[in-house]
Amino acid sequence: MAEVHATPYQASIPYFRRALEEITRGSDPVTFALLSHRDGRPITMCSAKDTTIPPAKLAAMTSAVAALSATILREVSQDQQAMTLIEGRSGLFLVMPVHGQAKTLLLGTHASRDTPWEDSSAALAWLQPKLR
Amino acid sequence: MPGQTYKLVLIGESGAGKTTCIASVSDIPPMSTDVPHIALRSSDKTTTTVAFDYGEMILDEDHRLLLYGLPGQSEFDFMFSVVQEGVLGVVVVVDALSDAPLRRLAGTLRRHAAPLQDTPLVVVINKASAAHSQLTVDVIEVLKREGLVGPVLSADLRERSSIAAVFHLITIIAEYRHG
Numbered sequence: 001m002a003e004v005h006a007t008p009y010q011a012s013i014p015y016f017r018r019a020l021e022e023i024t025r026g027s028d029p030v031t032f033a034l035l036s037h038r039d040g041r042p043i044t045m046c047s048a049k050d051t052t053i054p055p056a057k058l059a060a061m062t063s064a065v066a067a068l069s070a071t072i073l074r075e076v077s078q079d080q081q082a083m084t085l086i087e088g089r090s091g092l093f094l095v096m097p098v099h100g101q102a103k104t105l106l107l108g109t110h111a112s113r114d115t116p117w118e119d120s121s122a123a124l125a126w127l128q129p130k131l132r
Numbered sequence: 133m134p135g136q137t138y139k140l141v142l143i144g145e146s147g148a149g150k151t152t153c154i155a156s157v158s159d160i161p162p163m164s165t166d167v168p169h170i171a172l173r174s175s176d177k178t179t180t181t182v183a184f185d186y187g188e189m190i191l192d193e194d195h196r197l198l199l200y201g202l203p204g205q206s207e208f209d210f211m212f213s214v215v216q217e218g219v220l221g222v223v224v225v226v227d228a229l230s231d232a233p234l235r236r237l238a239g240t241l242r243r244h245a246a247p248l249q250d251t252p253l254v255v256v257i258n259k260a261s262a263a264h265s266q267l268t269v270d271v272i273e274v275l276k277r278e279g280l281v282g283p284v285l286s287a288d289l290r291e292r293s294s295i296a297a298v299f300h301l302i303t304i305i306a307e308y309r310h311g
Contacts, residue, residue: 038167038168038182039167039168039169039180039182040180040182040203040205040207040208041207056207057207057210059207060182060205060207060208060210061210063167063182063183064165064182064183064208064211065183066182067165067167067182067183068165068183071163071164071165071183075163104168
């Protein structure tokens with residue numbers, strides 16, 4: 001598990017870590033979960049398998065994806081972003097604003113195709129109980 | 133959309149003025165991916181770019197500049213490869229009011245060393261006053277140390293005339309390189 005960079009949420013990291021462990025624990029197809037600030041700074045990450053991506057880089061990419069997704073929705077339809085689901089041939093990557101009303105943090109989760117995430121609503125329904 | 137377009141990418145340390153530049157000169161509502169940034173120091177900005185800024189500046193009825201402003205934080209350096217295709221030139225923005233403009237410039241140049249070797253570049257010292265005359269000389273030295281060549285000028289990047297001048301310099305460099 002990686003924990004990097006100073007964060008105002010330092011006191012909450014144990015809680016966040018338990019939540020990420022819940023997401024990646026056991027035989028679930030989730031390979032890793034990353035919690036980061038919207039500005040691209042990582043807070044903590046949990047991997048079910050070894051991953052070579054530096055958390056800081058992954059947090060930056062997650063932030064860019066979330067920001068571009070929100071910008072597109074805002075510009076084309078004045079809509080607000082709920083989440084971004086990136087679908088590959090062998091896996092899925094979900095980016096979701098979390099934490100409080102201001103949604104100041106981002107949860108980035110990668111899972112194999114075995115996950116029961118047929119669409120973003122299913123992904124949210126699967127993840128939300130684990131984040132309480 | 134008719135007309136010739138020219139793609140410029142703005143890089144430089146966080147807070148140098150890239151986002152402000154594009155917002156000031158763009159003839160279309162600019163795209164911004166600025167998000168709140170939890171400042172670790174009181175002097176820090178409260179927002180930061182996390183993907184890229186985009187704007188367009190009309191040069192004349194047949195020519196437009198496409199302006200891409202990249203994040204200053206090193207974690208987002210991968211964005212250069214995202215926007216690199218078709219780039220005419222790179223504008224390296226130096227913040228004259230930064231606490232360490234030369235160190236930050238060197239860091240920017242090193243992180244983007246590979247593409248900068250092959251791409252026309254202009255260094256713009258932004259927010260400069262008469263008190264920063266030595267900074268131009270120092271910036272030239274930094275460029276030399278990093279093995280790069282390009283014009284260095286002080287300008288207010290909120291002004292369209294500054295971007296037009298930068299574009300003119302980049303086209304001269306591009307024409308020279310292609311013989």
